[in-house]
Amino acid sequence: MSPRTVTLLGWAVLAAVAIALEVLAHRSTSRLVGAGRLLSQVADRPAGKVALLLGWAWLGWHLFVR
Amino acid sequence: MHPAGASPPAARHSLVARVALAATATAVLAGVGTAIAATRTFTWPAEVLTGGVEIAVALAAALGAVAHRRRHDPTRRTALDGRSLVVWSAVVALVVAWELSALFGGVRHLHPTLSSLVDTAFRVDAAKAAGAALWLALGSWLALR
The missing domain is CATH 1.20.5 (Single alpha-helices involved in coiled-coils or other helix-helix interfaces)
Structure with a gap:
């Protein structure tokens, strides 16, 4: 292989x-809760939301710019 | 009074507003997705467009946070499910470990990373547009929730 x-x-x-x-x-x-609901729970917290938004911004930059 | 089975004007107005909102959101996602798909990586149009979308979403999130703080009690947020957090974190850790082993494994063709697989898929403009629309939908959901 x-x-x-x-x-x-x-x-x-x-x-x-x-x-x-x-x-x-x-x-x-x-x-067990699904990934979407867990993300929703994390995004309910200000620090969680900021972390998820930073991850989202990095992902976009990585995929579409660099 | 309204005839039996007929929806009252307020409900009808709400439905029309929802349909209009969904149509506008779909048009924006499709438009931005198509525009991003038309750019090439490592070029200034890609930087301006992607950076512009990120700034717009960050502004929407900041405005949403201010409005949310005025309207809601921060102690009433939903509880975090610890068991699920552990399980899904383990999955993410496995994905990161496999990504790193591919990244440092040698020749990219023999050890494809997630990014290289996505890059291959994004050579098709429609796939890249769909990916960009999905990315924007996720960012908008995060910003506006």
Whole structure:
């Protein structure tokens, strides 16, 4: 198996884990909250909101400028 | 009085306002997404456009924070779910670890990072426009909530 395949497989596994957690979180009996609701809870705090906005700004700059 | 089944004028007005707001938001997202997709990385138009969007969102967040402070009691915010925070932080830590191992793993083609995968997808203008619109939607949601 080539290094590229291994790396891509790793990304696929991580994506599958995230999707599985999100699905699990949406079950009525789940004690886990989804990523969106957790982000919402973090953004409810001023420091959390500033941190998320800084991360968002960095992401945009990284993807569309540099 | 309103006939049975007919919505009162206030409800109708509210629906029209919501539809107009959604249409405007969609048009702005599509317009900004298309404009960003038309720029190329490492150029001044990309810097001006992306930086301008970031400044606008930061201003909206600052104005929203002032208005929010006037209207709401800061002690009444939703509780942070500790268990979920740990689980999702572990996922983020795994993503960061895998990204770093790819970044320092050698030849980029053999060890693609998330950025290099996204860059490949963004060679298609429609994908880049959709990505930019999604990015702006996320920033707007953060700023206006």
